[in-house]
Amino acid sequence: MTSPVVEVRNLRKTYPGAGRGAAPKTAVADVSFQVARGEIFGILGPNGAGKTTTVECLAGLRAADGGDIQVLGNNPRTDPMSVRQHVGVQLQEAALHDNITVDEAMRVFASFYPDPASVPELLDLLDLTAHGKQRFGKLSGGQKQRLSIALALVGKPQVAILDELTTGLDPAARRATWDLVERVRDSGVTILLVTHFMDEAERLCDRLAVIDKGRVVTEGTPASLIESLDGSRGVRLRFADPAARRRAADLLTLLSRQDDDVAAVRTTADEIEVTGTRRALFAVVQALAPAELVPDDVRTVTRTLEDVFVQVTGRQYQADENEEVAA
Amino acid sequence: MSAVGTVSAARSARGFGTLFATEARVWLRDPGAVFFALVFPVLLLVALGLVIPDFRTPMDDPGLPWENAPAVTIWMPTVLALAVATISLTTMPVQFATFREKGVLRRLATTPMPPQNLIGAHLVINVLALLVAAAAAVVGGMTVLGIPAAVDPLVVLLCFVLATTAMFSLGLLVAARAARGTSASGLGMLIYFPSLLFSGVWVPLPVMPDWMSEVSKYTPIGAAAQGMLAGWFGDGFPLAQVLVMLAWTVVLFPLGVKLFRWT
Structure with missing residues (x-):
């Protein structure tokens, strides 16, 4: 087996408490997983479970307090450039000026990379060709999301990190986005999918880690996790x-x-x-x-992954149960 | 990080040219920014210069270079200071805080383009916009109102450059921590309106009460207007005002850079 594309070992991250004398908040207590080349790997868990903090450490946006992260054999903190060149990141919220057009955004992001993807081809893949002249602020939620994915792919990354990519989309747009993620994987990109949607993880992921309260509570393929349930x-x-x-x-x-x-x-x-x-x-x-x-x-x-969650944590799955950790 | 350092680091990053050109185009698409940053100073100068009778009266100082010039000439330096204050306190901080609010800086941090370069590009764009606004005000004032050329143009230029460094540093500090565009706008306005007062927008500098003139001298924008006034009328070298603007720059710029939040 080739070495993993992403390797996280015993990741730990604690934020100082909000306000004077507040107790520090542990966002990630102990997270470990490996992502193999060419797979769609899911990080699944309720909001506030530590998913976004994990991704931010992977992308080099935050320094971890403990543990070890290797992305394509490099440490995102000590060698950030190598990670930024080869990892495409789609962050949760929209991240463009309202007045920039789709074409302009794509061309600007393409110019940052030594060997970018073809902008027209990528726009075609993401069904955005007709919207090239449209301004970001005028796009629908689904179009914004697709552009965000296109921007994450424009540098021809080996790994794409997609964070909550179908939040706020209608069911049709969600299904279209899922098809798209599979097409991107088929083009050879390893995908790290962060989501709080059980159905999304079950539908898309080859393997996944379920995170709860900053820890990996179980890990495996969706089928094997469901199979392992009592009375499945x-x-x-x-x-x-x-x-x-x-x-x-x-x-x-x-x-x-x-x-x-x-x-x-x-x-x-x-x-x-x-x-x-x-x-x-x-x-x-x-x-x-x-x-x-x-x-x-x-x-x-x-049985679904929801039943898996209930079994490993002993409580019902509620996507928004934990308070979101302030950035 | 110095301003020069920002720009040279920016130039070495791949894609800076494309980033700069695109950001400049997008900047021009904001009608509010275009009006207030570029058009407002010259419009205010020309409109009031034509409308207010006191401004049209010749100064009647026989033997001096501005002998028959209209009284609005004393307001020319104030309008230049106003142009600096408008861009540095209303246009720029809102742009920077909006970049932070919308996650643009965070998004760039995941690409090979450092977010510092976006800020660098916008400092340059805003300085260019300021040059256009100031040139428009001077040309408009001279051609439409008959304002005479400055007696010591180099003094005016020096004060204008220092006004820019001091006020952009102040604007950077306003933008440094504001979580939202609206809060940067509010804080910017809170400084902007007193600045207009001290730069002589409402009470022209020569008729300002002494105490107000004295206070004004120690504000970056007041010092800028007074220094440029001295240059326009050849009233000697405004050493105190130049030092005041230098001091503000030296204190505020590093502070703005140090406190600037990227996420």
């Missing part, structure tokens, strides 16, 4: 007839004691939820069929 499959059965529901519930509870594929049975007002392995559905069908208990509705419940 669920079936919900609905019976209109209360008598049938009771009999079915009794049968299934009995089943859960005998069959290892069925882990738990839970009854709600008019539904029975059965969790277990992927064979649980077969076991349920085999138990109910001889008794002629035919449910009115059957739904399989898919």
Whole structure:
């Protein structure tokens, strides 16, 4: 295996407390991960978990208090130029003058790099060709976001860091942006995707690290993380007839004691939820069929990264639960 | 970092020419900046010079170079000082704080172009704009109002250059920490209006009460206006005013650079 493109080991960053005598705030307590060439690696976690601070340390915008960061074999603090030449960064908020046009912004940023990408090609890739003469202030949220990605790519970076790139976009624009990120990866760019959207991470990332309260709580491919959940499959059965529901519930509870594929049975007002392995559905069908208990509705419940978060942290996932650390 | 250092460091960075040219174009797209920085001084001078009867009265100083010149001549240095104050306190600090507010400086810090070069480019652009504004005011005053040329143009020029260094340093300090364009604008205005008073916009310098004139001498903009007035009428070398402006520059510029927040 080739050496990782990005390597973060035991990163730590504490900000002085706001105001006199306030306790210092630890934004990043202990974060480690590696990103391999050509992958889309996700950093996932609620707002305030330490994601942005991690990215800022990676981009050389902040000095870490502890730990070690290597980007393409260089330390962003001691050798910032090598990192700036080869890493494209898309920061959370808009970062251009309202009166600059799309073409102008692209040409100015291209001029900073020794071997920039072709501006017309990049505008075409990002579906911005028609907006070249438009001023930044007049662009829609999705267009601004796409321009921001184009600017991150104009220096032909080996690594692109994309921070919360679909925040504030409508569903159609989000999906279009996801397709775009995959196209960029296919062009050979390693992507570090920072997001608080579970669905985005699940859809895009080859591997990801879940960060909570400044620590990596779990890491892996989205599929492996979901697979590792207890009772990673669920079936919900609905019976209109209360008598049938009771009999079915009794049968299934009995089943859960005998069959290892069925882990738990839970009854709600008019539904029975059965969790277990992927064979649980077969076991349920085999138990109910001889008794002629035919449910009115059957739904399989898919587990998501949200369930992974609940399992590793012991609480519900709320994107905005933590107070954002002041910059 | 000195002003010269900024500019020479800027020149060595790849893409500075493109950055400079683009920023200059974008600067010209802001109608407010164009009007107040470029047009306002000459417009104010010519309009008031034509309208106010006292300004049109000849000074009637037989045997002197400005013998039959209109009284508005005494206001010419004030308008030059006004041009300096307008750009340095209203145009520039808002631009710099807006760069910070919008994350432009932070964004540049992730590219090979240091954000210091953007600030350097804008200092140069604003100095060029000031030169255009001052030239327009002088040419407008001389052609439309018949204001005579300065007796000691070199003294006027020296005071103008020092006014620029002192006031741009003050503007840089105003912009150094303001988190938003609006707060930089508010703070700039808070200094701008008293500055206009001390530079003689409302009470012309020669008729200012002594105490006010004395206070004015120690402000950068008051010293600038008084120094240029001395140069315009050949009233000897304004040593005190020159030293005052030098002192403000030497104190404020390093302070502005040191306190400047890049994020």
